[in-house]
Amino acid sequence: xxxxxxxxxxxxxxxxxxxxxxxxxxxxxxxxxxxxxxxxxxxxxxxxxxxxxxxxxxxxxxxxxxxxxxxxxxxxxxxxxxxxxxxxxxxxxxxxxxxxxxxxxxxxxxxxxxxxxxxxxxxxxxxxxxxxxxxxxxxxxxxxxxxxxxxxxxxxxxxxxxxxxxxxxxxxxxxxxxxxxxxxxxxxxxxxxxx
Amino acid sequence: xxxxxxxxxxxxxxxxxxxxxxxxxxxxxxxxxxxxxxxxxxxxxxxxxxxxxxxxxxxxxxxxxxxxxxxxxxxxxxxxxxxxxxxxxxxxxxxxxxxxxxxxxxxxxxxxxxxxxxxxxxxxxxxxxxxxxxxxxxxxxxxxxxxxxxxxxxxxxxxxxxxxxxxxxxxxxxxxxxxxxxxxxxxxxxxxxxx
DNA sequence: GGCCTCCATTAACATTTGTAAAGAAGTGAA
DNA sequence: TTCACTTCTTTACAAATGTTAATGGAGGCC
Numbered sequence: 001x002x003x004x005x006x007x008x009x010x011x012x013x014x015x016x017x018x019x020x021x022x023x024x025x026x027x028x029x030x031x032x033x034x035x036x037x038x039x040x041x042x043x044x045x046x047x048x049x050x051x052x053x054x055x056x057x058x059x060x061x062x063x064x065x066x067x068x069x070x071x072x073x074x075x076x077x078x079x080x081x082x083x084x085x086x087x088x089x090x091x092x093x094x095x096x097x098x099x100x101x102x103x104x105x106x107x108x109x110x111x112x113x114x115x116x117x118x119x120x121x122x123x124x125x126x127x128x129x130x131x132x133x134x135x136x137x138x139x140x141x142x143x144x145x146x147x148x149x150x151x152x153x154x155x156x157x158x159x160x161x162x163x164x165x166x167x168x169x170x171x172x173x174x175x176x177x178x179x180x181x182x183x184x185x186x187x188x189x190x191x192x193x194x195x
Numbered sequence: 196x197x198x199x200x201x202x203x204x205x206x207x208x209x210x211x212x213x214x215x216x217x218x219x220x221x222x223x224x225x226x227x228x229x230x231x232x233x234x235x236x237x238x239x240x241x242x243x244x245x246x247x248x249x250x251x252x253x254x255x256x257x258x259x260x261x262x263x264x265x266x267x268x269x270x271x272x273x274x275x276x277x278x279x280x281x282x283x284x285x286x287x288x289x290x291x292x293x294x295x296x297x298x299x300x301x302x303x304x305x306x307x308x309x310x311x312x313x314x315x316x317x318x319x320x321x322x323x324x325x326x327x328x329x330x331x332x333x334x335x336x337x338x339x340x341x342x343x344x345x346x347x348x349x350x351x352x353x354x355x356x357x358x359x360x361x362x363x364x365x366x367x368x369x370x371x372x373x374x375x376x377x378x379x380x381x382x383x384x385x386x387x388x389x390x
Numbered sequence: 391g392g393c394c395t396c397c398a399t400t401a402a403c404a405t406t407t408g409t410a411a412a413g414a415a416g417t418g419a420a
Numbered sequence: 421t422t423c424a425c426t427t428c429t430t431t432a433c434a435a436a437t438g439t440t441a442a443t444g445g446a447g448g449c450c
Contacts, residue, residue: 065343073338086328087335095335132327133281139334140282140290143268146341147374148260151407171428179342181408186429346437366398376438381399394449405438414429420422 004032004055008107011053011079015134016127025117025124029109035100042098048089050108052082057104058165060173061096072177074138075162075169078104083135084128085111101169151180155188199227199250203302206248206274210329211322220312220319224304230295237293243284245303247277252299253360255368256283256291267372269333270357270364273299278330279323280306296364346375350383
């Protein structure tokens with residue numbers, strides 16, 4: 001078993017521990033593929049029929065607003081699972097863009113095939129539902145954060161959650177994730193550093 | 196079968212049509228109870244073990260920010276389903292307050308009991324997962340709306356989604372839902388009316 | 391009817407946040 | 421090394437949003 005497969009197992013076990021056989025069932029359906037830093041591996045409005053594991057690296061989801069600006073919705077760090085297909089797509093068209101922030105390694109599997117596996121295996125079903133519930137909790141947390149926290153507090157929280165990202169991805173991407181302009185982010189950074 | 200039960204069926208069928216027997220299984224576990232306008236029927240931080248249907252009326256979820264201000268998170272109009280228990284609670288403690296905006300009629304059922312029903316009945320399972328997926332889609336849409344729309348556009352969208360609420364609930368509640376102050380809401384309203 | 395409370399609106403002002411433009415610092419390639 | 425490019429920061433200014441306080445209307449209650 002090579003490194004990727006071990007890490008795939010980590011992605012899964014971190015969310016919902018499953019038996020070796022259930023792990024193997026998933027493993028058999030997963031195809032590994034790399035994406036280079038900057039590559040948009042899921043495109044907004046494009047058809048997409050896969051579920052994804054992020055084996056290694058950092059990526060983000062984003063969309064283009066009416067002014068043509070990129071808005072970062074989420075960041076993801078491996079080893080983890082990307083938002084489920086049902087969250088990313090409406091009528092089989094991708095809702096967001098997904099872009100590699102570093103060189104990454106993905107594991108992908110056919111969403112319909114995975115759905116069959118969920119139906120057949122209670123363990124896999126629990127895994128899938130847990131993924132969805134965790135994604136929902138993330139959204140709730142973000143919703144609350146945007147509602148009750150100041151931009152400054154959101155930045156501090158971002159630093160807790162994604163400690164290495166501030167020196168890794170362009171600040172314009174972080175700023176749009178925080179709901180502020182890159183200039184405001186710069187101001188906040190120097191304000192905080194001054195203390 | 197009285198009016199409440201018919202409307203309970205509407206709540207369910209609107210989300211995921213189920214057989215008469217599955218409907219009956221749910222019905223057997225549901226207890227109807229009214230709440231008066233203004234009543235907070237789920238309290239933040241309080242233990243809560245129920246799933247809820249909103250049979251009739253309007254309610255909202257909200258929380259108290261560090262400054263002691265109420266922040267509206269969502270509005271709900273019957274007949275519909277409130278956010279699932281797993282979304283409303285962390286470690287069995289309610290995450291949000293839920294308040295009746297009008298006199299309402301609720302249907303509630305024990306969350307653990309409903310979970311058992313989901314395990315036993317594939318239809319109920321699909322229903323439960325659909326509820327969760329729809330809730331997730333709502334969160335995504337709201338997340339995107341807060342990210343890419345101006346306050347003015349968010350107000351116009353709110354009017355589409357909740358056309359009767361603007362003259363029904365206090366504007367402070369609507370303003371916090373839109374992420375602006377009540378004064379800004381008033382300014383937007385007069386700006387739009389002036390056109 | 392008259393009083394009272396709640397709520398929406400408006401005005402004046404302060405603060406925050408965004409925009410545009412220019413400069414500085416770091417990165418990568420020829 | 422040097423040039424081009426990207427990105428972060430800074431400044432000055434404009435626009436949006438919030439705060440405080442005053443006004444006026446609607447509805448409930450005695």
